[in-house]
Amino acid sequence: MSTHVVILGAGFGGLELATRLSDSASDEIRLTLIDRNDSFSFGFSKLDVLLGRKTISEVLLPYDEIEKDGVEFRRERVISIDPDTRRVATERASYDADVLVVALGADYDFAATPGFAEEGLEYYTLAGAERLRDVLTDFHSGKVLVGILGHPFKCPPAPFEGAFLLHDRFVERGIRDAVEIRVIGPQSAPVPVTKEVSRNFLDALAERGIEYVPNQHIVELDTNGKEARLEGGGTAPYDLFIGVPVHRVPEVVARSGLAPDGWVQVNPDNLATQFPDVYALGDVAALPGAKAGVFAENAARIVAENITARLRGSEPEHRYEHDGTCYIEFGAGRSPRSRRISSAARSRPRGSSDHLRSSQPTSWSSQRPDESAGSVRRGQRETAPERAVSLREVSPENDLLWRAPDRAASDRLSLLPSDCDAGR
Secondary structure (H helix, E strand, O other): OOEEEEEEOOOHHHHHHHHHHHHHHOOOEEEEEEEOOOEEOOOOHHHHHHOOOOOHHHHOEEHHHEOOOOEEEEEOOEEEEEOOOOEEEEOOOEEEOOEEEEOOOOEEEHHHOOOHHHHOEOOOOHHHHHHHHHHHHOOOOEEEEEEEOOOOOEOOOHHHHHHHHHHHHHHHOOOHHHEEEEEEOOOOOOOOOOHHHHHHHHHHHHHOOOEEEOOOOEEEEEOOOOEEEEOOOOEEEOOEEEEEOEEEOOHHHHHHOOOOOOOEEOOOOOOEOOOOOEEEOHHHEEOOOOEOHHHHHHHHHHHHHHHHHHHOOOOOOOOOOOOEEEEEOOOOOOOOEEEEEEEOOOOOOOOOOOOOOOOOOEEEEEEOHHHOOOOEEEOOEEEOOOOOEEOOOOEOOEOOOEOOOOOOHHHOOOOOOEEOOOOO
8 A cells, every 4th residue: 555645735845845756756655735725836926026027827836737646736724733643634624644744834923013914015925015016106205114023034035135126116216215215123134144145235235225224123013103113112114114924833733733832843854743754844844044945845855755765664865954045136137146055064974963953053155146046947938047036947857746738848837946935
């Protein structure tokens, strides 16, 4: 009898895992992939919607076009998870897994910051990006406050990318002199673990006349007085508030007992939880470093290797390393800059006694975009990457998780991306 693997969440991590298990063990497993949504979108597409480059419908990739051996996609909402028995219930059915993988990502807690749900704007969702696009059309002058409302959050560069692109948009409209832009957040620096990268951000912000205010936690929006109230008692005025919402595990994960400390604790070497044959990967997992799609993918590769090794009675060859390339959109028509994020212990051999814990630092080093991203194939043409994204080019050895029957081969996107936003 084949092993039943149930994957909860069809984001970056879930899609990568499904693809790899299908490629390596489709004759040994039965795979159920569950997600409440009907389609996938890349993180950078939210910027496309925000800037009016694309509509929401144009950036969605439907899950019903998934074509992969051994993979059954179910569009259902997960309502309960029992990690002891590996039993999952949805509003339509229940599933008993031999191996359960939780890749449900992080949800946004808009209510965690009073006033934000009523008046705040955001571009961390497609609907939010569309709303912000429309609001910006009627904005002509005043104070724009970009607020990071909690930590950790998806894609550390995103608040700064948004500020850079807003600057460009206001310049294009000829109103930049009438607009003040500030970015405020609880971190000590844009990227606290490295002075070099933080300096790059600070220089770029200063170059555009954007103020950065560190070490400030916004606790409430005073919608009447148009002020953000700070934890220390101060305030920051705004006419337009754009926030990075507080992140948390999905409610169904919190109820399951998998995340008693806020995020799901995992073995940092193989993403296994304390429950036998239950893994967690992507944004939902408590791991050192940033939350981003590239790390969810890397984790999925390790989980796939561990599952197949166990099926065959062998030992996995690799350990998880918090490593990946992140493209940063600086705007102004400039090519995106990339930073390779890697664990300080990434070269240690398997079996060494040290483990990656939250105390381990993260190092960033520069890398040329054309050394890692290749090209992005869309439509009937190839273009150099022009946004904050690293995508692997479709190639013969890189099979597709799905393909739309009405699209030419050159129009297919491999759903094995590396993106610095939605990390599910």
